[in-house]
Amino acid sequence: MSYQWKVDARELFGERYAQMVNTGLPVGDVDAVRAAITDMWTEGPGGWGQEWSRLGSRYAAAGSHQLAALAYGWAKFPTLADEFKRAALARQLEQYQLAAPGFGVEFRREVLALPYRGGTTAVPVHLLAPFDLPADRPVVIASGGVDTWKMDVHTLLEVLATQLRVRVLAFDIAGTGESQVPMSPDGGAQIVSGLIAHARTLGNGVVGHLGISMGGYFSARSGLAGEVDAAVVLGGPAEYAFTRGGSLRFGMDGIVGNAIGFDHQPTPEELSAKFAAFSLRPLLDRDTNAPMLIVNGADDVHVPQEDTLVFQGRRDTDVQLVADTGHCAVSKFPVVIPAILDWFGRALDNATAKAKP
Known part of the structure; x- marks a missing residue:
């Protein structure tokens, strides 16, 4: 069971920006995603999940799997209210496991x-x-x-x-x-x-x-x-x-x-x-x-x-x-x-x- 609801993506950026950059994502990349996003639930250009997934895909193609996992983590944020968010979680797990050999543990x-x-x-x-x-x-x-x-x-x-x-x-x-x-x-x-x-x-x-x-x-x-x-x-x-x-x-x-x-x-x-x-x-x-x-x-x-x-x-x-x-x-x-x-x-x-x- 899940549902979408009215949520202001700009407010979420205001509240979560420090968390986004403090976990390791480059400030310039976060700023670019922030500027591109216009809506939480749109699945095309300007959609929260779409823009974060685009960044994750770019990191994955470059072999930066830990950064890709972080970006896909924001793509599925704040909850798995639709198939797009669930797919983003699956991609996050894939990239996280690819990053695992480079963990310090x-x-x-x-x-x-x-x-x-x-x-x-x-x-x-x-x-x-x-x-x-x-x-x-x-x-x-x-x-x-x-x-x-x-x-x-x-x-x-x-x-x-x-x-x-x-x-x-x-x-x-x-x-x-x-x-x-x-x-x-x-x-x-x-x-x-x-x-x-x-x-x-x-x-x-x-x-x-x-x-x-x-x-x-x-x-x-x-x-x-x-x-x-x-x-x-x-x-x-x-x-x-x-x-x-x-x-x-x-x-x-x-x-x-x-x-x-x-x-x-x-x-x-x-x-x-x-x-x-x-x-x-x-x-x-x-x-x-x-x-x-x-x-x-x-x-x-x-x-x-x-x-x-x-x-x-x-x-x-x-x-x-x-x-x-x-x-x-x-x-x-x-x-x-x-x-x-x-x-x-x-x-x-x-x-x-x-x-x-």
Whole structure:
């Protein structure tokens, strides 16, 4: 199920431009695509997918497969609402795999059959690890959010693997990317539980969870429930984003509506009814959490400050609301990412020491 909706491509460029260029695409190429695009859904010249795919095709022909994967990643953005977007995702995966021999880490792709509502669902995952990683190291499961998926955050995942010296298991949260099922709090959490169980078999048994944006919602769940040994929540919603009925900006209403599984533009009331079940209040009222790090920008237009500050005062929980930056503190990554790596490294080392007989 999927649908198109009214979204202003110019607004998306205004919000996402820094992300586009900071992931490695040349500024001149991004500017040229920005100037050419006139509409989100047109499949001919001027269409978002068409112009980004044209850039991806040019990179692919030149053998620049990592750049091609990034460009096709923007071609399928913000969600797989039509066949053109789904074809762009397929081309992104093709180029990403062609780029893999040049990664700075060992790479392997697997498709897991994980428990889901009485049956199983196929979950493609990417495993990244330093080439000389010992077998007795922790595993970190990691995902992006509702519109930025596992291949789109490759650079960050590679840094995570090499700097922490861990194996990273990257996946798309339910309702996004290569997921075969819609996003829901219980179904999505069940898939995460299956990934955690699998990850415990891949290293020394210690598992951390990094979630970015809506992925942070699921790392908050696994951390609060004590399912993992350490959890990092980067820009994740927790409670207020789901219960206050605020407006969803920059096309986020359609992005989330598609992820949840609507086949039409939902009304605010329909979205609110679905959102209510996502609140983490029942888990916030418990004292079962693993060590957690909660980080977001103070100026986030998508996730209210309260969803970060609600974690203050909890046992084994560090909270960082970063000033003068927005969603996921992206513009402050040069400071934020080293801080996350430092915290994560210490938390995983502590968990490893406790796990030793």
